Amino acid sequence: MFPENTGHRPVEQAVTIHQPTRIAPYPAAAPVVPVQPVGVPAVTSIMLPDGRVITGYAIDHTHPDPVTAKPLISRTAVNIALGGIGFGAVCGGLVLLTTFIAALAALVQQLIILAAVIFGGFIAVQVLTAGRERGTTTVNIRNAVIKRNHFHG
Structure with a gap:
């Protein structure tokens, strides 16, 4: 319980x-x-042509359950393909x-651009023809004479 070199003695x-x-x-x-079990057949002995005797149980061959025909393509594959x-x-x-x-x-x-062009053209026509409707005269500036800050046309 205690190592020998420590000097301690184990307590009883x-x-x-x-x-x-x-x-x-x-x-x-x-x-x-x-009791003989119901499912186990009785022991049977068979003599082979060379004189040997084989003893054992005669067991009927079990027939597997009939296999249901499976489709060539699984339903999962069809669902994935349809998806x-x-x-x-x-x-x-x-x-x-x-x-x-x-x-x-x-x-x-394109309709917005067409509306802007048509509306802009309408505004430009209104501005340029506004002076003619008021009965003002258009003056050719090249022939006009400016004297003392007055325009004489």
Whole structure:
């Protein structure tokens, strides 16, 4: 418990001994009669042509359960293929949808530009023809004479 070189001596401890408790014997069961199991056939002996005798159980061959015909393609594979076809169809529709949205945006942009050009032309015509409607005279500046800050046309 303690290493020898430390100089300490182990302390003696009291030892308690426990005795096991006796168990009452189990009551004897009724005698068992050996019975041939229902599923095991009786022992059979067969003599081979060379004179040897083989002894053993005659076992009927078990026939496996009939296998149900499985489809050539599993349902999972069909579902995956149909999902892929559907996804491809949706992607084509989305491409057409985005193309339609881009064309519509370009149309709206062209209409706005056309409206600005027409409205700007209308404003320009109004400004340039405004002087003629009031009965003012257009003066050729090259022939006019300016004297003492007055314009004489």
